[in-house]
Amino acid sequence: MGEQGTMEIERLYPLPNPDSQPYWDGLRDRRLMLQQCADCGSIRHYPRPVCDQCYSMEVHWIEASRRGTVHSWSVSHHAFHPSFKADLPTTFVTVDLEENVRLVGILRDPEVTLSIGTALQVGFEDAADGAFSIPVLFAA
Amino acid sequence: MSDGLFEKGAITGIGETAYTRGSGKSDTALQMEASLKAIADAGLSPKDIDGVVPYASGSTVAEDFITNLGLPDLRYSATTPLGGASCVAGIQAAVSAVATGLANHVLIPIGRNGYSGSRIGNRVQQMPQFRTIGEYEMPLGTLAPAQLYSHMARRHMELYGTKSEHFAKIAMNGRKHAAMNDNALRQAPMSLDDHQTSRMIADPLRLFDCCLESDGGAAVIVSASERAKDMVRKPAYIMGVAEGHPDSPSAITQRPDITTLGTAKAAPRAFGMAGITHSDIDVAEIYDCFTYIVLCQLEDLGFCKKGEGGDFVSSTSFGFDGDLPLNTHGGLLSQAHIVGMNHVVELVKQLRGDAGAAQVKGARIGLVTGYGDMGDGTVAIMRS
Ligand SMILES: [Zn+2]
Numbered sequence: 010m011g012e013q014g015t016m017e018i019e020r021l022y023p024l025p026n027p028d029s030q031p032y033w034d035g036l037r038d039r040r041l042m043l044q045q046c047a048d049c050g051s052i053r054h055y056p057r058p059v060c061d062q063c064y065s066m067e068v069h070w071i072e073a074s075r076r077g078t079v080h081s082w083s084v085s086h087h088a089f090h091p092s093f094k095a096d097l098p099t100t101f102v103t104v105d106l107e108e109n110v111r112l113v114g115i116l117r118d119p120e121v122t123l124s125i126g127t128a129l130q131v132g133f134e135d136a137a138d139g140a141f142s143i144p145v146l147f148a149a
Numbered sequence: 150m151s152d153g154l155f156e157k158g159a160i161t162g163i164g165e166t167a168y169t170r171g172s173g174k175s176d177t178a179l180q181m182e183a184s185l186k187a188i189a190d191a192g193l194s195p196k197d198i199d200g201v202v203p204y205a206s207g208s209t210v211a212e213d214f215i216t217n218l219g220l221p222d223l224r225y226s227a228t229t230p231l232g233g234a235s236c237v238a239g240i241q242a243a244v245s246a247v248a249t250g251l252a253n254h255v256l257i258p259i260g261r262n263g264y265s266g267s268r269i270g271n272r273v274q275q276m277p278q279f280r281t282i283g284e285y286e287m288p289l290g291t292l293a294p295a296q297l298y299s300h301m302a303r304r305h306m307e308l309y310g311t312k313s314e315h316f317a318k319i320a321m322n323g324r325k326h327a328a329m330n331d332n333a334l335r336q337a338p339m340s341l342d343d344h345q346t347s348r349m350i351a352d353p354l355r356l357f358d359c360c361l362e363s364d365g366g367a368a369v370i371v372s373a374s375e376r377a378k379d380m381v382r383k384p385a386y387i388m389g390v391a392e393g394h395p396d397s398p399s400a401i402t403q404r405p406d407i408t409t410l411g412t413a414k415a416a417p418r419a420f421g422m423a424g425i426t427h428s429d430i431d432v433a434e435i436y437d438c439f440t441y442i443v444l445c446q447l448e449d450l451g452f453c454k455k456g457e458g459g460d461f462v463s464s465t466s467f468g469f470d471g472d473l474p475l476n477t478h479g480g481l482l483s484q485a486h487i488v489g490m491n492h493v494v495e496l497v498k499q500l501r502g503d504a505g506a507a508q509v510k511g512a513r514i515g516l517v518t519g520y521g522d523m524g525d526g527t528v529a530i531m532r533s
Contacts, residue, residue, distance in 0.1 A: 032285075124307065
């Protein structure tokens with residue numbers, strides 16, 4: 010049991026379904042894949058079955074630019090599960106991608122000074138136990 | 150603006166267990182104990198309860214209340230799955246039920262072993278409201294509300310110059326009021342230095358920006374107003390009540406404006422229904438899972454404009470004898486985390502004139518909020 014606000018939480022793994030499998034497969038193959046509406050062309054994230062602009066359920070997947078800018082960030086000094094302890098402190102960054110959707114990644118570049126609008130690029134790494142791959146971030 | 154549910158219902162009974170860290174009781178027992186206290190406070194028998202709104206993220210269903218309390222004819226049940234906004238959303242459901250004659254006396258119970266109970270995370274991906282972040286964000290290690298909400302706080306600080314010292318004032322205010330409350334877990338004084346040197350959890354949120362984890366139960370009874378006027382307690386009439394969901398409700402990071410909560414949609418509806426303005430509010434019990442979330446709600450409720458929360462916090466006194474008495478029980482930050490039902494109970498006590506040492510003199514109209522599930526906001530305005 011934790012002190013105030015620090016209760017341990019179960020480790021979570023992605024549970025890909027037909028809507029999200031191409032995203033996770035893409036990360037494993039070192040490609041950032043996003044859903045694009047096959048009817049109106051809107052790009053959406055996180056993956057889901059319906060386009061909220063035109064209600065089409067037809068979708069194709071595009072490979073994203075991997076370029077973006079900082080929208081916000083947070084630096085975790087407490088791991089809410091033991092498997093993340095070795096990685097502390099961990100900087101999680103919310104990035105505005107060029108494709109006009111956002112992505113959360115872990116900053117892996119100690120040289121970056123964060124502020125809103127800082128340019129970053131998306132890279133990839135395998136999660137600690139190799140079960141899946143995640144987006145990470147570097148200076149553009 | 151529609152007057153909707155204006156004064157169709159009232160809170161006629163309140164009940165709380167002891168708030169502890171280690172209750173030695175089951176979640177169900179905590180809920181039943183609080184429910185029996187609320188029913189007795191209202192001067193009712195369990196046989197009079199014909200509606201129940203159990204906590205959607207909790208461990209009980211309406212059937213448990215029939216079984217334990219011997220309810221002879223439960224006619225109305227519903228759940229309001231909005232996380233920490235559920236209790237006030239439950240009031241909206243209950244008033245809807247009594248306004249239409251579906252029920253006369255609706256019980257809204259909550260209770261859990263939030264400290265000593267089992268870990269909360271193992272169900273996260275099975276809960277539809279967390280499925281999205283459970284799939285795309287939590288596997289990276291950003292698991293806890295403190296981590297997820299800190300992105301909102303950081304952006305607010307960067308855009309508007311909001312400071313950790315503003316968060317500290319909210320934490321210190323809760324602690325000051327908790328020290329005046331016998332049923333509060335944290336009583337030791339908190340200085341600005343205590344706050345600023347408390348352990349960093351998810352920068353910019355420090356330990357003292359985070360709510361407690363605690364065990365306990367609380368419950369209220371909502372009755373039809375025409376019945377309430379003849380009951381034993383001075384009713385707290387519900388003048389306005391509303392819920393609001395933010396854009397991209399399931400993922401903060403995809404929200405067009407991550408510094409705005411569902412509260413911004415709910416507040417104009419609640420104030421419109423109540424027919425009052427902010428200067429009419431004598432006391433405010435604002436859901437305080439994190440200090441930043443209070444500051445953000447003050448903006449979204451309309452006490453100040455978006456971005457002015459820091460200045461508003463600096464220039465406003467929040468003590469029970471101040472400009473805007475705030476969280477006069479100590480809140481989730483320093484009293485206990487009873488999912489905001491402790492805020493509802495405290496507002497009713499204030500409107501009855503029963504709030505003890507932190508009683509706001511002459512409190513006649515008050516506001517209570519709920520907030521949860523990554524951005525849902527609820528608002529209720531009551532009068533004595
Ligand atoms: Zn479309």
